Amino acid sequence: MNxxxxxxxxxxxxNPVVADIYPNGIHHTIAGFLEEAGHMVRTATLDEEQHGLxxxxxxxxxxxxxxxxxxxxxxDEDIAEAVKHRVLEGMGLVVLHSAHFSKxxxxxxxxxxxxxxxxxxxxxxxxxxxxxxxITEGIGQxxxxxxxxxxxxxxxxxxxxxxxFISWFEGGExxxxxxxxxxxxxKIFYFRPGHETYPTYYNKEVQQVIQNGAKWAQNxxxxxxxxxxxxxxxxISEK
Amino acid sequence: MNxxxxxxxxxxxxNPVVADIYPNGIHHTIAGFLEEAGHMVRTATLDEEQHGLxxxxxxxxxxxxxxxxxxxxxxDEDIAEAVKHRVLEGMGLVVLHSAHFSKxxxxxxxxxxxxxxxxxxxxxxxxxxxxxxxITEGIGQxxxxxxxxxxxxxxxxxxxxxxxFISWFEGGExxxxxxxxxxxxxKIFYFRPGHETYPTYYNKEVQQVIQNGAKWAQNxxxxxxxxxxxxxxxxISEK
Amino acid sequence: MNxxxxxxxxxxxxNPVVADIYPNGIHHTIAGFLEEAGHMVRTATLDEEQHGLxxxxxxxxxxxxxxxxxxxxxxDEDIAEAVKHRVLEGMGLVVLHSAHFSKxxxxxxxxxxxxxxxxxxxxxxxxxxxxxxxITEGIGQxxxxxxxxxxxxxxxxxxxxxxxFISWFEGGExxxxxxxxxxxxxKIFYFRPGHETYPTYYNKEVQQVIQNGAKWAQNxxxxxxxxxxxxxxxxISEK
Amino acid sequence: MNxxxxxxxxxxxxNPVVADIYPNGIHHTIAGFLEEAGHMVRTATLDEEQHGLxxxxxxxxxxxxxxxxxxxxxxDEDIAEAVKHRVLEGMGLVVLHSAHFSKxxxxxxxxxxxxxxxxxxxxxxxxxxxxxxxITEGIGQxxxxxxxxxxxxxxxxxxxxxxxFISWFEGGExxxxxxxxxxxxxKIFYFRPGHETYPTYYNKEVQQVIQNGAKWAQNxxxxxxxxxxxxxxxxISEK
Numbered sequence: 001m002n003x004x005x006x007x008x009x010x011x012x013x014x015n016p017v018v019a020d021i022y023p024n025g026i027h028h029t030i031a032g033f034l035e036e037a038g039h040m041v042r043t044a045t046l047d048e049e050q051h052g053l054x055x056x057x058x059x060x061x062x063x064x065x066x067x068x069x070x071x072x073x074x075x076d077e078d079i080a081e082a083v084k085h086r087v088l089e090g091m092g093l094v095v096l097h098s099a100h101f102s103k104x105x106x107x108x109x110x111x112x113x114x115x116x117x118x119x120x121x122x123x124x125x126x127x128x129x130x131x132x133x134x135i136t137e138g139i140g141q142x143x144x145x146x147x148x149x150x151x152x153x154x155x156x157x158x159x160x161x162x163x164x165f166i167s168w169f170e171g172g173e174x175x176x177x178x179x180x181x182x183x184x185x186x187k188i189f190y191f192r193p194g195h196e197t198y199p200t201y202y203n204k205e206v207q208q209v210i211q212n213g214a215k216w217a218q219n220x221x222x223x224x225x226x227x228x229x230x231x232x233x234x235x236i237s238e239k
Numbered sequence: 240m241n242x243x244x245x246x247x248x249x250x251x252x253x254n255p256v257v258a259d260i261y262p263n264g265i266h267h268t269i270a271g272f273l274e275e276a277g278h279m280v281r282t283a284t285l286d287e288e289q290h291g292l293x294x295x296x297x298x299x300x301x302x303x304x305x306x307x308x309x310x311x312x313x314x315d316e317d318i319a320e321a322v323k324h325r326v327l328e329g330m331g332l333v334v335l336h337s338a339h340f341s342k343x344x345x346x347x348x349x350x351x352x353x354x355x356x357x358x359x360x361x362x363x364x365x366x367x368x369x370x371x372x373x374i375t376e377g378i379g380q381x382x383x384x385x386x387x388x389x390x391x392x393x394x395x396x397x398x399x400x401x402x403x404f405i406s407w408f409e410g411g412e413x414x415x416x417x418x419x420x421x422x423x424x425x426k427i428f429y430f431r432p433g434h435e436t437y438p439t440y441y442n443k444e445v446q447q448v449i450q451n452g453a454k455w456a457q458n459x460x461x462x463x464x465x466x467x468x469x470x471x472x473x474x475i476s477e478k
Numbered sequence: 479m480n481x482x483x484x485x486x487x488x489x490x491x492x493n494p495v496v497a498d499i500y501p502n503g504i505h506h507t508i509a510g511f512l513e514e515a516g517h518m519v520r521t522a523t524l525d526e527e528q529h530g531l532x533x534x535x536x537x538x539x540x541x542x543x544x545x546x547x548x549x550x551x552x553x554d555e556d557i558a559e560a561v562k563h564r565v566l567e568g569m570g571l572v573v574l575h576s577a578h579f580s581k582x583x584x585x586x587x588x589x590x591x592x593x594x595x596x597x598x599x600x601x602x603x604x605x606x607x608x609x610x611x612x613i614t615e616g617i618g619q620x621x622x623x624x625x626x627x628x629x630x631x632x633x634x635x636x637x638x639x640x641x642x643f644i645s646w647f648e649g650g651e652x653x654x655x656x657x658x659x660x661x662x663x664x665k666i667f668y669f670r671p672g673h674e675t676y677p678t679y680y681n682k683e684v685q686q687v688i689q690n691g692a693k694w695a696q697n698x699x700x701x702x703x704x705x706x707x708x709x710x711x712x713x714i715s716e717k
Numbered sequence: 718m719n720x721x722x723x724x725x726x727x728x729x730x731x732n733p734v735v736a737d738i739y740p741n742g743i744h745h746t747i748a749g750f751l752e753e754a755g756h757m758v759r760t761a762t763l764d765e766e767q768h769g770l771x772x773x774x775x776x777x778x779x780x781x782x783x784x785x786x787x788x789x790x791x792x793d794e795d796i797a798e799a800v801k802h803r804v805l806e807g808m809g810l811v812v813l814h815s816a817h818f819s820k821x822x823x824x825x826x827x828x829x830x831x832x833x834x835x836x837x838x839x840x841x842x843x844x845x846x847x848x849x850x851x852i853t854e855g856i857g858q859x860x861x862x863x864x865x866x867x868x869x870x871x872x873x874x875x876x877x878x879x880x881x882f883i884s885w886f887e888g889g890e891x892x893x894x895x896x897x898x899x900x901x902x903x904k905i906f907y908f909r910p911g912h913e914t915y916p917t918y919y920n921k922e923v924q925q926v927i928q929n930g931a932k933w934a935q936n937x938x939x940x941x942x943x944x945x946x947x948x949x950x951x952x953i954s955e956k
Contacts, residue, residue: 084349088350088351088395090849107349108349108350109349110323110346110347110348110349110422111327111347111422111423112327112423112466114466114467115466116465116466116467116468116469117467117468117469118468118469118470118471120471120475121475121478122471122475123475123476123478123951125650125950127630127631127632127651127652128631128632128939128940128942129631129632129633129652129654130637130899131632131901131902131939131940131941131942132807132899132900132901132902132903132904132936132939133899133939134936134937134939136939136940137937137938137939138938139939139940140940141632141940141942141943146478147478150469150471152469152605153464153605153606153607153644154464154466154605154606154607154609154619155607156327156423156464156466158397158400158420158421158422159400159421159608159640159641161397161398161878161879162637162878163637163641166631166644166652166654167652168646168647168650168651168652169646170471170473170475170476170951171470171471171472171473171474171475172471172472172473172603172646173469173472173605173646174603174605174644174645174646174652176607176644181397182397182398182847182849182850183349183350183397183849184350184351184395184848184849185848185849186849187849219849219851220851220854221854221855222845222848222849222850222851222853222854222856223845223848223853223856223857223858224848225392225393225395225845225848225858226355226858227351227353227354227355227393227395228353228355228356229355229356229357230355230356230357230389230391230412231357231410232357232359232361232389232409232410232411233410233411233412233842234409234410234411234840234887235410236359236360236361236362236409236410237362237409239360239362239385239386329610362712364711364889364891366869366870366871366890366891367700367701367703367870367871368870368871368872368893369660369876370662370663370700370701370702370703370871371568371660371661371662371663371664371665371697371700372660372700373697373698373700375700375701376698376699376700377699378700378701379701380701380703380704380871391844392844392845392846392883393844393845393846393848393858394846398847398879398880400639400640401639401876402876402880405870405883405891405893406891407885407886407889407890407891408885409712411842411885412844412885413842413844413846413883413884413885413891415846415883421608421610421611422610423609423610424609424610425610426610458610458612459612459615460615460616461606461609461610461611461612461614461615461617462606462609462614462617462618462619463609464606464609464619465619472603473601473648562827566828566829566873585827586827586828587827588801588824588825588826588827588900589805589825589900589901590805590901590944592944592945593944594943594944594945594946594947595945595946595947596946596947596948596949598949598953599953599956600949600953601953601954601956624956625956628947628949630947631942632942632944634805634901634942634944636875636878636898636899636900637878637899639875639876648949648951648953648954649948649949649950649951649953650949650950650951651947651950659875660875660876661827661828661875662828662829662873703870703871703873704833705829705831705832705833705871705873706831706833706834707833707834707835708833708834708835708867708869708890709835709888710835710837710839710867710887710888710889711888711889711890712887712888712889714837714838714839714840714887714888715840715887717838717840717863717864
């Protein structure tokens with residue numbers, strides 16, 4: 001499978017705390033464990049030409065992983081539309097953490113995608129609520145992350161088609177942390193964890209879920225529909 | 240309940256066949272039976288100032304009914320955004336027939352909303368597949384319309400949260416003809432029938448479904464969430 | 479609307495702590511606030527003849543509220559089947575707390591309905607995750623209950639058709655606390671709170687949710703389908 | 718993957734028309750194409766000891782395919798319960814055609830699973846309505862079967878978690894023909910076609926869908942939850 005990991009790649013260059021955790025950028029950490037799992041992985045970042053997302057790159061991407069936070073507005077409108085278009089066409093999309101506010105995700109959801117948040121070293125415990133789902137392969141009853149940013153309900157998304165994880169936060173909130181959506185021929189997995197100031201993407205269980213999500217999101221040979229004016233297949237009576 | 244019926248109102252002025260069926264416009268026919276059902280009903284049309292959808296009108300609308308077809312592109316981007324915003328805030332939305340391609344519906348769905356179509360006097364039979372749903376109140380096992388435009392699958396919408404009607408068409412197609420969605424605090428009902436060259440909105444069962452849909456879509460006093468940075472409710476331990 | 483409140487009514491007779499909180503039984507407390515809301519309310523209990531659920535009572539019940547805990551097995555199989563049958567026919571069902579293990583709910587769900595539990599005075603905070611749903615009318619962002627029994631995931635139910643509340647528990651768990659299902663013409667609302675040793679059913683917000691749930695669950699005049707061998711409506715060609 | 722194909726295997730022994738189409742029984746035809754696809758396939762039939770479904774067979778079955786029609790009542794209650802239990806534990810289940818009325822499916826659904834039917838050589842056209850779903854791999858916009866038994870709505874099942882195919886029938890009906898459900902750790906796929914008097918299971922596209930369904934239904938290593946009394950993970954304050 002061809003995976004492209006897209007990262008805004010700004011915090012790592014500007015904040016030494018983040019640079020210390022992800023010296024080559026969050027994208028390289030994520031690309032690393034996906035490569036180890038046997039996938040062909042490219043990376044792309046905001047400051048590259050066309051954000052690294054040329055037509056050719058998109059056409060050759062089975063699943064796109066997206067991390068962004070502080071520069072959603074700098075993503076070019078046309079490129080956001082092109083990514084959305086490719087998802088509708090069948091490219092899988094794994095949306096991580098603060099990418100809930102990315103242009104691509106918001107366009108696909110149709111809602112504000114707003115939520116509550118707090119940076120206060122909350123403990124997070126993500127409970128599996130759909131133990132038949134392949135995205136939970138290899139996971140236990142829950143994942144625990146000792147310190148993370150809190151995201152709390154209400155999360156203003158459309159009702160997820162599948163709700164896989166619900167997070168408990170130490171400060172008193174809950175959150176729908178793992179959720180799937182289909183749009184056109186595309187499959188979308190939103191996965192909450194991964195604030196840039198914590199080493200969350202080194203967590204083996206978090207890595208496992210992202211791998212599972214990418215595998216689930218890949219579309220293999222489902223039908224392409226024809227739209228528009230259509231001749232009748234059966235006879236239509238005179239009336 | 241305060242209902243606003245919005246109509247593009249162009250076919251009626253340009254096509255004598257349509258003018259003959261709906262001499263005062265589709266909006267007045269729809270407004271008529273909704274008023275008879277006891278609601279306060281306004282109308283609004285494309286060629287009015289701000290398309291008749293001022294901030295005040297939207298603020299005082301509980302449920303907006305939308306019919307449009309050939310001039311979706313002429314709907315002002317800001318007004319489409321304002322309508323979308325009001326839906327997320329809690330205004331109900333009933334989307335009729337060719338309004339599947341309206342800016343408002345597409346923005347809320349996040350997909351192309353494309354489909355197959357044919358104007359060939361197909362017989363349509365809409366089967367009730369969710370007989371527990373209040374939108375089916377007063378309806379039998381199915382609604383039958385002798386001649387209608389065909390809409391066929393694939394209908395490129397997100398998976399409906401509730402699927403209420405499935406249409407059978409004489410020419411060999413099926414269609415998800417009655418479907419509900421929630422976005423933010425807003426409830427949305429898409430209902431398929433109503434091509435302008437047929438007298439569909441005089442059909443008593445079609446009228447009943449539109450009334451039921453408006454009633455279902457009204458939001459009464461559900462919570463308004465607060466978003467953004469949030470203090471903890473419980474103590475967070477030192478780590 | 480005609481509501482029947484069914485209670486096992488054993489704890490109240492055997493445990494002085496419970497008798498002290500609900501001297502006339504949980505059913506009378508629930509019936510009380512539903513009557514105040516303007517409904518016609520009957521009660522029925524396990525130790526009455528036919529558990530108080532004769533064919534006539536069921537036929538005249540629009541919505542049945544069910545509370546049971548320690549004597550699910552004493553509910554007669556035929557009566558459980560009759561209740562299930564009435565739900566499929568269109569009677570609403572509000573399932574409270576430990577009734578997750580009732581025969582009626584398990585038959586309708588098809589799963590074990592098992593969960594984690596603990597009686598340890600956990601604080602519970604039920605977050606609204608579907609602020610468009612009429613069951614949340616009059617509620618804020620969350621309901622808080624100072625002490626309750628904990629119910630934790632995984633809750634072994636089918637995926638709810640609508641997920642309305644998610645609980646946070648002090649001891650570290652989450653739970654899908656408000657969930658709806660449709661079965662046949664019947665609408666079902668499961669609502670978690672209400673352990674017998676706490677005064678939960680005196681909580682005004684809990685009462686509001688139960689009223690909202692009963693109102694939502696009522697079926698008014700939706701279609702009754704005909705099943706079995708069916709003549710064709712359209713001509714079938716010779717082949 | 719280990720697949721067990723279960724067949725009632727009565728029509729083939731009693732009706733020469735059926736025997737002619739499926740001389741070794743429907744189960745061998747289905748087992749044949751699943752073996753060709755590389756799976757380990759067993760068969761089991763009603764008249765074998767324990768219907769061929771011993772504890773050992775069930776324990777070693779990843780996905781069970783079920784065909785039954787006229788003898789659902791002869792399936793032993795305990796074996797039906799054992800199969801249901803294995804599904805909840807994680808065994809996939811593919812339910813074919815008239816098995817909508819099987820004990821196992823009805824227990825898992827909680828509804829009557831009733832429907833309309835007619836044996837009149839209707840043409841059936843199954844439209845893909847979820848083109849992102851892996852069960853549609855290798856299929857076009859629709860599958861067409863020249864002659865089949867008609868099944869019509871209302872199909873009294875819980876709302877499917879995923880609706881993949883909708884059938885159009887020549888006589889005027891529609892049907893939700895491909896639908897998925899999750900129960901516990903188990904995944905269930907209902908697929909409509911396959912009346913015993915037609916050679917439907919020789920249709921390559923029907924075979925493809927059944928293969929896809931079996932592949933989709935297999936559970937690989939998702940978590941097993943612990944139920945019952947649970948110690949707190951976090952401290953609970955004195956109140």
